[in-house]
Amino acid sequence: MHGHQIRHNAQTDRTELWSDVKVGSLYGALRRMADEGLIEEVRTEQEGNLPARTIYQITEDGRLELEALRDATLRNTRLAPDPVDLALQVGEDMPPHQLRSAIEDRLLALSAELERWRRLREMSAPYLTPVESLGFDHTSMRLETEVAWHERLLKELPTPPRDGAETSADQEDRHVREES
Structure with missing residues (x-):
């Protein structure tokens, strides 16, 4: 997907309700994940007069990181101090x-x-x-x-x-x- 699709999905899914992910910081996060090798640019598309959009896909390292984060989250039962x-x-x-x-x-x-x-x-x-x-x-x-x-x-x-x-x-x- 390209950033706009990811942003649209995040807004539709109301991501901010169940995570600390801020839709407005998505593009910076995409750049950081690409720099870390968690996602990679696949191609650039342009439809009509719309700006060119970079299509990303998750890498094998990204899948491993996602699995590790998910597993750690599911295993963590510590309540954060209030x-x-x-x-x-x-x-x-x-x-x-x-x-x-x-x-x-x-x-x-x-x-x-x-x-x-x-x-x-x-x-x-x-x-x-x-x-x-x-x-x-x-x-x-x-x-x-x-x-x-x-x-x-x-x-x-x-x-x-x-x-x-x-x-x-x-x-x-x-x-x-x-x-x-």
Whole structure:
């Protein structure tokens, strides 16, 4: 295929939903893969007034690399550390109301992403293979867990005073805003 076909397929397949591959960086990635010998140029085609397009194919080294990456991915069960956990551990100096607000914002964003994902899955359902369907379920379940964890975190966080009494952190924040 040529880069435009690959880009079109990636957009059609919604590659960005299930990978870190950005469609906009495709041509740079094709050049790097060609430099590494993972793909090779087969020919150049030109249709009408369209620009000439280079056709690529995967090499034997490319197939071996693909197999190795796939196998490593399927065998890797290590969960990557979540930076949120570190932020919470070193955030003892953060005023409680700011922390609560940040977690509430995260919860809203995750809930919206979960809802978006559910709608996308529902629209895609007639076209999904059983394995693709399970991929959607996997992401939905991960988002559901994140939402539940953030809800639990909010319940566990100290609740800032709501009776109008300002904490020293509130007073400091107000003083900083007034000086700005």
